[in-house]
Amino acid sequence: MKKIAIIGSGNIGLSLAKGLVKTNFAKAENIILTRRNLAQLASYASEGYKTTVDNHQAVAEADIVILAVLPQQLNAVLDEIKSAIVDEKHLIISVISGVSCAEIKSKLNKNIEVIRAMPNTAIAIGQSMTCIATDGASAENLNHVTKMFETVGLVSKIQEDLMTSATALCACGVAFFLRAIRAASQGGVEIGFHADEALKMAIQTAKGTADLLFINQTHPETEIDKVTSPKGCTIAGLNEMEHNGFSSSLIKGIKLSALKAGNLYTKEG
Numbered sequence: 204m205k206k207i208a209i210i211g212s213g214n215i216g217l218s219l220a221k222g223l224v225k226t227n228f229a230k231a232e233n234i235i236l237t238r239r240n241l242a243q244l245a246s247y248a249s250e251g252y253k254t255t256v257d258n259h260q261a262v263a264e265a266d267i268v269i270l271a272v273l274p275q276q277l278n279a280v281l282d283e284i285k286s287a288i289v290d291e292k293h294l295i296i297s298v299i300s301g302v303s304c305a306e307i308k309s310k311l312n313k314n315i316e317v318i319r320a321m322p323n324t325a326i327a328i329g330q331s332m333t334c335i336a337t338d339g340a341s342a343e344n345l346n347h348v349t350k351m352f353e354t355v356g357l358v359s360k361i362q363e364d365l366m367t368s369a370t371a372l373c374a375c376g377v378a379f380f381l382r383a384i385r386a387a388s389q390g391g392v393e394i395g396f397h398a399d400e401a402l403k404m405a406i407q408t409a410k411g412t413a414d415l416l417f418i419n420q421t422h423p424e425t426e427i428d429k430v431t432s433p434k435g436c437t438i439a440g441l442n443e444m445e446h447n448g449f450s451s452s453l454i455k456g457i458k459l460s461a462l463k464a465g466n467l468y469t470k471e472g
């Protein structure tokens with residue numbers, strides 16, 4: 204069983220760790236979680252994960268190193284772990300937005316394989332949409348990483364220059380759909396439901412809708428056509444939303460997030 208070090212166990216790092224254990228890809232005792240404030244990992248330590256503030260030691264003990272700090276925290280971490288990395292032993296996976304494989308290799312000054320993965324927080328429950336890219340990792344390592352992320356959701360292999368787009372659509376996307384569900388529930392309260400009931404109704408409606416597309420393999424407009432009765436209330440509400448910029452605002456938001464994702468990292472740190 205390979206040992207995995209997650210360097211920077213915050214929101215996505217911990218979601219990933221939970222998903223890998225929940226789906227039996229890894230045992231908690233084979234995952235080393237690092238974070239600057241160890242107290243934040245106490246509950247994970249009690250579940251059997253190894254926890255430490257020592258990134259260098261964590262890398263030395265691991266076979267797979269997952270970089271999950273913020274882009275602006277990366278350079279300090281790479282300086283810290285550089286001397287613990289052994290070219291033939293380690294595989295680096297980076298989930299960090301906006302930092303290329305080449306930039307990581309150049310900072311480490313090593314001939315090491317780096318694979319980028321862009322998961323989302325639904326990885327904690329095995330439902331991530333994860334995009335993977337590399338600039339030359341071996342087929343063996345790419346397959347291993349693909350299998351790893353397939354245990355916790357769907358995987359698409361993409362060109363590396365599309366990774367910032369994947370960040371916006373799939374990783375930020377969780378927040379966009381959540382806000383849509385929240386807004387729908389607020390509308391539900393205005394028209395007569397208690398907040399908890401409205402939220403439950405909005406969640407199940409969103410879940411069923413996503414499953415309709417998955418199971419029927421249809422286009423959204425095909426399913427919309429089935430809901431919009433002539434002269435009916437759905438088309439009235441939908442057109443009102445479009446007059447207020449519903450599709451346009453999602454498209455613009457995704458474009459801005461993608462732009463921002465590409466500018467999160469500066470080589471200087």
Ligand SMILES: NC(=O)C1=CN([C@@H]2O[C@H](COP(=O)(O)OP(=O)(O)OC[C@H]3O[C@@H](n4cnc5c(N)ncnc54)[C@H](O)[C@@H]3O)[C@@H](O)[C@H]2O)C=CC1
Nearest residue numbers: 211212213214215238239271272273274276298299300374
């Ligand atoms: N949150 C999300 O949904 C996703 C985030 N990402 C990427 O993952 C990375 C992390 O994002 P989040 O988890 O949201 O941020 P976060 O701030 O929740 O997690 C980063 C963690 O790294 C720790 N850290 C910082 N410096 C450290 C150091 N020197 N040694 C050890 N730990 C250190 C912080 O204490 C923090 O717990 C970012 O680069 C982001 O672009 C990628 C996909 C989805």
Ligand SMILES: O=C(O)[C@@H]1CCC=N1
Nearest residue numbers: 300370371374375467
């Ligand atoms: O907001 C962010 O910058 C990170 C990247 C994707 C999701 N969270």
